[in-house]
Amino acid sequence: MDAGLTIILLCSLVAASGALLGTFLVLRRMAMLSDAISHSIVFGIAAGFLMFRSLDTLPMLIAASATGLLTVLLTETVLRTRLVKEDAAIGIVFPALFSLGVILITRYAADIHIDVDAALVGEVIWAPFDTIFIGAFEVSRALVTMAVITLINLAFVGLFYKELKLATFDAALAASLGLMPALIHYALMGLLSVTAVSAFDAVGAILFVGFVIVPPAAAYLLTERLWTMIAVGIGIGVIGSLSGYFVALALDASISGCMVMMLGALFLLALLFSPSRGLLAAYLRRRRQKWEFAAQLLTMHLLTHEGHPDEAVEACTSSLPGHLNWGAAFTEKIIHRAQSRGWIDRVGEQLRLTDSGRVQARSLRKA
Amino acid sequence: MELGQLLHQMVFDYTLRTIMLGCGLLGLANGALGALALLRRQSLIGDSLSHAALPGVCVAFLLAGESKDPLVLLIGAGASAWLGSLLASAITQNTRIKDDAAQGIILATFFGTGYVLLSLIQGRAGAGQAGLDKFLFGSAASLIERDVQTIAALSALALGLMVLFYKEFKLLTFDPEFLASMGFPRRRLDALLTTLIVIVVVVGLQIVGVILMVAMLIAPAAAARQWTNRLGAMIGISMAIGAFSGVAGALASALEANTPTGPAVVIALTLAMLLSFIFGAERGLLWTWIRSRRSRRRALAQGADRAFAAGD
Numbered sequence: 136m137d138a139g140l141t142i143i144l145l146c147s148l149v150a151a152s153g154a155l156l157g158t159f160l161v162l163r164r165m166a167m168l169s170d171a172i173s174h175s176i177v178f179g180i181a182a183g184f185l186m187f188r189s190l191d192t193l194p195m196l197i198a199a200s201a202t203g204l205l206t207v208l209l210t211e212t213v214l215r216t217r218l219v220k221e222d223a224a225i226g227i228v229f230p231a232l233f234s235l236g237v238i239l240i241t242r243y244a245a246d247i248h249i250d251v252d253a254a255l256v257g258e259v260i261w262a263p264f265d266t267i268f269i270g271a272f273e274v275s276r277a278l279v280t281m282a283v284i285t286l287i288n289l290a291f292v293g294l295f296y297k298e299l300k301l302a303t304f305d306a307a308l309a310a311s312l313g314l315m316p317a318l319i320h321y322a323l324m325g326l327l328s329v330t331a332v333s334a335f336d337a338v339g340a341i342l343f344v345g346f347v348i349v350p351p352a353a354a355y356l357l358t359e360r361l362w363t364m365i366a367v368g369i370g371i372g373v374i375g376s377l378s379g380y381f382v383a384l385a386l387d388a389s390i391s392g393c394m395v396m397m398l399g400a401l402f403l404l405a406l407l408f409s410p411s412r413g414l415l416a417a418y419l420r421r422r423r424q425k426w427e428f429a430a431q432l433l434t435m436h437l438l439t440h441e442g443h444p445d446e447a448v449e450a451c452t453s454s455l456p457g458h459l460n461w462g463a464a465f466t467e468k469i470i471h472r473a474q475s476r477g478w479i480d481r482v483g484e485q486l487r488l489t490d491s492g493r494v495q496a497r498s499l500r501k502a
Numbered sequence: 503m504e505l506g507q508l509l510h511q512m513v514f515d516y517t518l519r520t521i522m523l524g525c526g527l528l529g530l531a532n533g534a535l536g537a538l539a540l541l542r543r544q545s546l547i548g549d550s551l552s553h554a555a556l557p558g559v560c561v562a563f564l565l566a567g568e569s570k571d572p573l574v575l576l577i578g579a580g581a582s583a584w585l586g587s588l589l590a591s592a593i594t595q596n597t598r599i600k601d602d603a604a605q606g607i608i609l610a611t612f613f614g615t616g617y618v619l620l621s622l623i624q625g626r627a628g629a630g631q632a633g634l635d636k637f638l639f640g641s642a643a644s645l646i647e648r649d650v651q652t653i654a655a656l657s658a659l660a661l662g663l664m665v666l667f668y669k670e671f672k673l674l675t676f677d678p679e680f681l682a683s684m685g686f687p688r689r690r691l692d693a694l695l696t697t698l699i700v701i702v703v704v705v706g707l708q709i710v711g712v713i714l715m716v717a718m719l720i721a722p723a724a725a726a727r728q729w730t731n732r733l734g735a736m737i738g739i740s741m742a743i744g745a746f747s748g749v750a751g752a753l754a755s756a757l758e759a760n761t762p763t764g765p766a767v768v769i770a771l772t773l774a775m776l777l778s779f780i781f782g783a784e785r786g787l788l789w790t791w792i793r794s795r796r797s798r799r800r801a802l803a804q805g806a807d808r809a810f811a812a813g814d
Contacts, residue, residue, distance in 0.1 A: 164602050166603040216779060218785055218787070220543055220545070222545040223545040226548070226716045233713055234765035234768040234772070235769065238761055238762070238766070242759075255712075256617050340713075341609070341713075344609060345607075345611060349606075349607050356598075389620075389621035393614075395614030399611025412597060412598070
């Protein structure tokens with residue numbers, strides 16, 4: 136298989152399996168556990184190598200996944216002493232395991248050529264050349280592993296969708312219905328560990344966090360339903376991997392780095408331009424509300440002075456900026472808005488409420 | 503090695519002395535600011551700040567004409583870490599994304615972008631990058647006296663400002679609403695505290711690297727918290743633990759072959775923390791256990807006495 140295609144497929148699978156689990160991490164406010172797990176794995180790899188004296192896929196997968204779960208358990212144990220809060224518990228456990236891992240590697244396993252740079256950002260460039268045969272097809276070993284992991288994650292989320300959903304949004308109800316949210320939690324963490332280990336060679340410990348957290352977070356800004364959030368998250372992850380690959384080619388820069396950079400760019404786009412929750416939409420909405428409120432205020436102002444001797448002065452366009460403390464341009468805009476809503480009529484400099492404007496102002500006054 | 507010889511080396515061996523001083527100072531400064539970060543439940547801020555510093559290092563390197571002047575690189579690191587924390591709080595304040603995810607996003611995307619820049623710099627022919635990759639893993643061994651002077655100056659700056667604004671920071675930590683109601687500029691004080699944390703974090707980067715920085719900041723404070731309930735005392739103990747662990751880690755890595763300094767310091771910190779969790783005078787598990795056992799016994803004995811008096 137073409138090397139470029141293998142890399143794109145591999146990283147898309149990392150993104151897809153990451154988004155499948157990351158969605159629940161983001162929703163359950165456990166995003167930083169992915170950071171903790173992916174770093175602790177260095178200890179698992181070192182310990183696994185010293186125990187089994189091999190770097191084969193399966194023993195590594197088992198040892199490193201066990202370390203991932205160990206990280207979660209240790210964090211929870213520290214938390215249970217109630218001596219420190221959760222954020223600190225995470226910040227204490229994973230650096231300790233990472234340090235132990237690094238010391239183990241430098242002291243006892245210097246011969247296993249674990250490239251320290253690769254531990255952070257992976258070395259996806261080698262993935263196409265380490266191949267195995269499936270029937271007559273020669274495919275990248277990492278690609279096969281990652282495909283299996285993605286299928287397992289997909290099956291997990293598909294089979295336990297209801298349980299995951301309930302455990303995420305209402306853990307108490309899930310527990311009372313006998314759905315065992317704790318078990319779901321550990322299953323999620325176990326799968327996250329396995330996924331992190333499988334993705335470790337491709338994207339490394341730090342960038343894995345990007346593949347797991349960034350696409351679901353962007354999707355969170357774009358959708359309102361759980362399953363669409365998962366789907367959009369996967370889509371964003373795949374687009375980021377694909378575009379990142381070509382950016383890396385064009386710049387001749389780190390592939391996994393470019394992919395996460397593109398994921399960041401996609402997140403930024405969602406943050407700014409999401410139709411429902413983007414910053415731009417929020418700004419426009421606020422401005423519209425401000426105008427709407429001002430137009431309503433204008434109708435109330437006119438109603439207050441309607442039929443009074445001072446109406447000629449108060450309902451005059453030139454007196455409004457002074458009386459309502461508005462700028463001249465803003466006043467003009469609001470008059471136009473109220474006119475287009477059919478609330479007021481304008482005769483020269485004089486403003487007059489229409490019937491519907493009067494109804495509007497009265498209902499506001501009552502409220 | 504005998505003790506006298508070791509002491510002699512600690513004083514007169516240039517490399518060892520420099521590393522020990524650097525790590526010790528770093529532990530001292532991080533211990534102080536980490537105490538506030540821990541109590542404000544911002545323990546992981548060290549993690550996102552350290553990762554977010556990387557693109558700044560590269561940009562500063564390129565902008566300053568491929569300068570490896572540590573101060574230039576540190577300013578770049580600080581600026582981009584600061585921008586990262588600003589963006590993270592903008593995300594949490596304006597969207598429904600929570601703090602943990604916002605930090606994860608900043609951490610990964612800034613680091614990814616930084617690594618892209620780093621790979622570009624490394625790929626260019628003739629570009630000396632040797633100064634840059636030490637920001638990834640830290641490199642205590644390459645410390646020179648001038649680095650230690652920079653560390654000392656920046657730590658002194660951060661600690662000095664912390665002392666100056668101690669009362670405000672204390673309120674900001676324990677009762678920010680009250681602080682605001684007293685007319686203090688809460689946001690600006692918040693930004694100042696973040697800036698001080700940024701300073702000690704980027705200073706530490708070149709010694710322990712991006713990943714272990716979070717422990718450098720938090721672990722001394724988490725240990726110190728178990729010994730006292732008073733902020734002033736906690737900060738003092740935290741600084742002492744930080745400095746002591748820094749020196750101990752530096753020594754361990756100097757005496758043992760193939761033991762990198764950053765991880766050694768973190769292991770020293772972890773041990774200090776474990777001991778504090780168990781033996782800490784105020785909240786240590788051992789004393790809590792003894793206290794609860796004693797009070798249970800007393801309650802049982804009183805119950806028995808009462809039962810005896812009642813003639814049951």
